[in-house]
Amino acid sequence: MYYNQKLPKEVEKKLDDYIVRIKKINWFKPAENIKKEDVENQVKLCCEAFKVKANPEFKYLKTPQDWGAAWNATRDAARDAAWNAARNAAWDAAWDAAWNAARDAAWDAAWDAARNAAWNVAQDAAWNAARDAAWDAAWDAARDAVSGALDLLALNLEGYKKKYPKGNFINLIPFWEMGLYPVGIVNKKFIIYVSPRNLDFPKELK
DSSP states (O other), rough: OTSSSSSHHHHHHHHHHHHHHHTTTTOOOOOOOOOOHHHHHHHHHHHHHHHHOOOEEEEEEHHHHHHHHHHHHHHHHTHHHHHHHHHHHHHHSSOOHHHHHHHHHHHHHHHHHHHHHHHHHHTTTOOOHHHHHHHHHHHHHHHHHHHHHHHHTTTTSHHHHHOOTTOSSSGOOOOOOOOTTEEEEETTTEEEEEOOOOSOOOOOGG
């Protein structure tokens, strides 16, 4: 079996499709056709899923200090009560039978690609000092991929689906697909970092 264990066919297909989706992401490379309306709508959807109120706030990833600030913001977001509760719920509710396999598959699908993409950004700008910060960003990406996979699994359970009908961390994946770096909710702001790699910050988002 792909996940080294027998899973219900519909669950395995969902995980297969999700892993394929993760592998297609161009991490930290903003898409040329990003629309502010699409980002704002996704922020709204995420806030509804996490049961919080927040407005989007965009920040640049231009210097090593920016990457460090993003990492610190991520840690702050992880301490947000609603954010933390949602993550714990997804991890606790994911099926025991598939938890490890889904976690490992999602991590493997995201980690190397996200790490290389983040480090390439650092190299392109000659930021040798940014290596650790870039890898921290890659770790965030892989962690979100894992959380999304566990969220996907948990949505097969009625109790979880009743509490999070739209899921929670699965809704972060569209931001990564846009090449954005969703940090989370800090001081009632939904923080999103943008890497200028190969593309200026889309004017429509400024």
